[in-house]
Amino acid sequence: MQWEVVIGLEVHVQLSTCSKIFSGASTAFGAEPNTQACGIDLGLPGTLPVLNENAVAMAVRFGLAINAEIPEYSVFERKNYFYPDLPKGYQTSQMAHPVVGRGEVDITLGDGTVKTVRIHHAHMEEDAGKSLHEDYSGMTGIDLNRAGTPLLEIVSEPDMHSAEEASAYIRAIHAIVTYLGISDGNMAEGSMRCDVNVSLRPKGQEKLGTRAEIKNVNSFRFVERAIAFEIERQREILEDGGVVIQETRLYNPDLDETRSMRTKEEANDYRYFPCPDLLPLMLDEAYIEHQRSLLPELPSEKRQRFVESLGLSTYDADVLTGSRALAEYFEAVQQHCSDAKLAANWVQGDLLGRLNRDGLDITESPVSAEQLGGLLVRLVDDTINGKGAKQVFADLWERKVETADEIIDARGLKQVTDTGAIESLCDQVIADNPVQVTQYREASEDKRGKMIGFFVGQVMKASRGTANPPQVNAMLKEKLDALL
Amino acid sequence: MHDKTLAELARGLAAGDFSSRELTTSLLERIKRLDPVLNSFITVTDEQALKEADAADALRHKGEAGILSGLPLAYKDIFCTEGVRTSAGSKMLDNFIAPYNATVVEKLKHAGTVSLGKTNMDEFAMGSSNENSWYGPVKNPWNPTLVPGGSSGGSAAAVAAGFVPAALGTDTGGSIRQPAAFCGITGLKPTYGRVSRYGMIAYASSLDQAGPMARTAEDCAMLMNAMAGHDTRDSTSVSRNVPDYTQGLDKPLNGLKIGLPVEYFGEGLAPEVETAVREAVRVYESLGAQVIEVSLPHTSMAIPAYYVIAPAEASSNLSRYDGVRFGHRCDDPADLEDLYKRTRAEGFGDEVKRRILIGTHTLSEGFFDAYYRKAQQVRRLIRQDFLDAFARVDVLMGPAAPTTAFELGAKADPVQMYLQDIYTIAINLAGIPGISVPAGLVDNRPVGLQILGPHFGEAHLLNVAHVYQQATDWHQRRPEIKE
Known part of the structure; x- marks a missing residue:
């Protein structure tokens, strides 16, 4: 059977604000663990979030760059789940009312064709901290420096049909965010991470197949390889008459394979609800136009x-x-x-x-x-x-x-364009190489074209590379052809 | 000195009748002597209090004292206080020493007040009797077999007992007004957004509001002057001019239009409470007020809506107590899940667990629309009820609670306990201000009159309450506490 691959991407872009999305702590990369986490980032009792205006401006500029609608109001919601590097037990994110609505991104493929990928929406959220599983003798270390770093999650429609398209899409997003200056786009430092949704369906079928989500792929190359692996995995299952189960998978670059992390049944119920600590974000026309005027x-x-x-x-x-x-x-x-x-x-x-x-x-x-x-x-x-x-x-x-x-x-590299000097060099080379001159004269017209290269080389050598090659070429041709 | 109001004490300090150190020492002694009976404090900060008192006295010496300089007060143990345990009445935070001050604490400190300590409360402000505290129940100063109300029961009892002239409480569904009523003091819940919530441990963020608890409306006004105002650290605090609440307290009430919501005088209201409240209303009539009956048609839905919204928010707000960064952590966790389960099973009390379970359920996939969304719709209707009423009247009056203080252990059924807040809960859902003032004593049990005003109408509420207190003496009655 002929299969069609369907790919949708969620790209998490770290916004390059100086401070975090809801606190004044620094977002600089590479500091000692937990030195850039304030009481708000630690989720201390009684602390409250205050939205970083700059993060909003960056998100809006991204929206304008992809011709998206910027809704008049958007809402921060809480996504509730327990994890040690999630200090509050919820991630403040957006769900029903994201800051950026529908938009489009053009991607250019290897053969030069340009394709449009639709963007479903983009929303703002805070990053979690990091769990460090090494070096703690059986314990897990928690670094909350990254907790609260502003992210823009850009969610595409399932408009891509190959690893190449997905890769081109990520490059396009990368280019947009770096052009806008809203992210450094540094994938190695985690400034851009992707979740990739892959499914297969029989060619011609409209209904989407069951998808697998590959979490946290963090390089252009890994995205391509993870997709390639996943396509093959699903194709094998389907061709053996099996069914793909909806699940979250992790890509392991060392083994170049994806592995199941959790199935749909094990998935969290995040119990989203509007965050009562933050008012709805209202953006008026003047604000949006001001951001538009700042677009590069x-x-x-x-x-x-x-x-x-x-x-x-x-x-x-x-x-x-x-x-x-x-x-x-x-x-x-x-x-x-x-x-x-x-x-x-x-x-x-x-x-x-x-x-x-x-x-x-x-x-x-x-x-x-x-x-x-x-x-x-x-x-x-x-x-x-x-x-x-x-x-x-x-x-x-x-x-x-x-x-x-x-x-x-x-270095004496100045080119010799003095005709007299070049002429004498040419005469010298012709005189010094009678055998080659004879061969030239006896050769057919099309061969002569190639043979002249020898003489040019000799002249260039004699000029220690300072002669102008086209000039030498023309002069030699004239002189040699005169001998025919 | 323990019988005096904040205003009287301020005048005494200003006149040099006594120093802040003398006042503070005297109150600390009274707490030491009598609080073992009442259990109104979780932490008494003697040393710090004396230091602050000395600093206030020094300032006064230099002629730089402000109106609140040197005046003692106490904080419900839900306000973060730097370097002092802030427990929220929970085992979960028994070891939590806040590294920072709540905004209101900072403001009152800046104003020169002296903190005597942290008062007892229902765990995470969940309760109406102060029986849900990890630190044991608080007893009502009027009769130690009775509850003081909750959740700010410790603050209410401490003020009623003369341990402090004023204390701070928080009110999510009645937690300032109902204990103020039960203990015979004055308690104001300001408009949502009027006072910063920063540093106040969250129970239900969209309903929580801090307020003053004191002997008189005038005292509440003095505290509000220091507490109210926009805080850049709390996005829900409102940027709006703060009036001088002590100005205009005496304004006569001629022509004041009082609305009596029919729903607040129906079934479930104890006759003796109704009698006292109606008598208070007659006092207002004698002061020139006009009384009309109004309706708040969605009143019956307030408790159900509240018990969807508040637990939903609480279930999320309390997720941070996971044993990872601060607070209680179970011994020798086998793995992550064990850490979470045992830490939370051990750290939280029954009522907190009950509300976390309710909230987790109502937010769950498939239930959200039926519960949370519906409750928010009801909330808007309730708010509209009040807006409609305030188009016709200046204030609303009714009882603060359906009964007077009840016996400890009398309400073992949580739903019976929830019904305690029937007259207070809608006010939080609507975000409007409300004040409870002493309006009678029945069998030596205080009755509270609740007065409600439109959003940001605190100054008027305080005026209405103050004039009543000039005409009556219920707020001057003091319980006798036996050692």
């Missing part, structure tokens, strides 16, 4: 501009708008050298290549956009050639120099 250019808008105004390919535009930092880096380089395609090639090629090799983020690049731009300026004005540029780039990377211009002179 969004990835989709930037992508379109890169294609239409800068003439980049959709592929290049897509890669370069992958994060706000990368896009801003590219734009700075492009403005410096005034050649968008050249800037795009260098940023995607040499720069991203090296960054990937060294495991660095664009924000950690040893070569600044100004430095790369300064280098490309010299390529554009023919001061140096491509080979020289690579050498300069390597020096910049190793922080040997501050600017491209410093090293161009020092």
Whole structure:
């Protein structure tokens, strides 16, 4: 049977507020356990929550970025369950009246097709603390630093049909939240976590199959792998005539498999009800418009501009708008050298290549956009050639120099464009290589095109790489063809 | 000194008739001598009280004393007090020393008051007789075989017994007004949102409100001046100007329109209470008030609605008592579930468990609409009843409780106990203010007259109560306590 995969995602995004959603404690990552938990975060008797306005602003901006409706009022509710890292015995969340209503996100697939994923809603909630099961000789440690960190949970419709689509969706969400500056999007530190709902149904059937929810997947790669595993698992069950049971599963990246955590029967009854300590959140039109005025250019808008105004390919535009930092880096380089395609090639090629090799983020690049731009300026004005540029780039990377211009002179990389000098080098090479000249003359026209490369190489070598290759090529062709 | 009102004591301190240390010492001695009979305090903070008294005296010496400087009072043990055990009357919090002060505690401290300690209460404010305390029942100063009412029974008894001129209570369904009535003192439940709840251990967050309990309306007004106001730490506290409650207390009541809700004088009301309340109303008529009958048609639904909403909120509010971070923890838990089960089984008393069970049930999937949602709808109807009534009259009057104080152990059936709050509970559901003032003694048992006003009408309520107290002397009657 042909199966159709149906995937919906719940993405939890940690909002980058300075303080927690309901208390003044810091949200900074990496502090000593329980040093960033105040009485409110500890759930001390008598303490009360006060909503962080900044968290609301961030949630609203996300809603506006995905063209969602922002309801006039939203309500915080309590989700009740017991767990040691949940200090109050309930998580303050939103249920019936979330802050962000229906919206849409466009995703770009590998082949360049663009697809729209509908967003069901996004709601605000507080994060729980962390249970630490190591190093406590049989006991569990509780770190409440994370308790009360503001989260935006973005719930998609089941609009995705492959691991690739799910992955593209997460990347799109990642791009939006980082563009908006409402989250650092750091998955390794847990700033973005996903719950993935996967089900299969016979192709053509409308009714959704029974789904499994994979909890807390925390990297792009794991999302793809967890889905791939889950699809196979469900396919096997279904093809053996079995039934998929509705359950919550955990993905184990070490074993690359999902494992059952609890079934529907074991699921908690969370007993949601409106939190009596918080008033309904009322947002008026003026507030929403003010937040709209604060929106930066969004990835989709930037992508379109890169294609239409800068003439980049959709592929290049897509890669370069992958994060706000990368896009801003590219734009700075492009403005410096005034050649968008050249800037795009260098940023995607040499720069991203090296960054990937060294495991660095664009924000950690040893070569600044100004430095790369300064280098490309010299390529554009023919001061140096491509080979020289690579050498300069390597020096910049190793922080040997501050600017491209410093090293161009020092290394004698300045390109020789003096026709007389090149001509004498060409004559010399032709004179020194009679055998190859004879072969050239006897070769067929299409072979000659290739054979000229030998002579160009020799001239470049003789010029210690400073000659301008196209110029050399043209001159050699003229001289050799004259010998035919 | 123990017979004086807060206002009298303030004048005495100002005149230099006695120092705060003398006053404090005298009251601490009285507590030491007589509280073993009544059990109104859970914790007496002698040392701290004397320090605060000395500080107040020093301030007065420098001419910097405020109106409340050096005046002793006590807090229901539900208000967090820094460095002092805050138990909420529960074994669960017997070892809990709050690391911070509740906002009202902070404000009253700032005003220069001297705290003598923490008063007994029904566990987590759940009860109407103060028999649900882990620290044992409180006895009524008028007769130690009677209950003082609840849940602020310790505060009411302490004031009635002359241990403190005033104390703070909290009122979720009548917990200030009913014990004030039973003990013959004056107790005000302010409008929901008028006084900060920050640092007040939550029972039912949408109903809880702190208020003063004292001998007179004037004393309550003095305390309200310090207690009321917006608190950025409590989102449900209202940002609204706080009047001077001591101004206008004497305003004559000519033309005051009093509504008597027919539903508050029906079946279940003890005849002697009705007689006393009607007599009080006649006093008002003699002072120039007009009396009309009104109806609050949804009154009968108040107790059922309350016993859905309050336990629902309580079941969630009390989830934090899990033995993980503070409070009681069972010995040698086998695993997490065992930790939760035994900690909570051991730490909570029966009434608290009962309400947690009720609340957990009514919020459960499949029951939510039938109980919680319906109760909230009823709540709106009840509120509307009051709004409609206040379109016609200035205040409503009736009994604070259906009976006078009853014998300890007399109401073993929880539902019988819940009916104690029949005249007070709707007020919390509506969020309006209410005050209970002494209005009679029947067989040496005090009767409370309840006066209700529209939202934020505290100043007027205090005026109405004060003028009555100028015309009557019920509030001046004092019980005789035998050692």
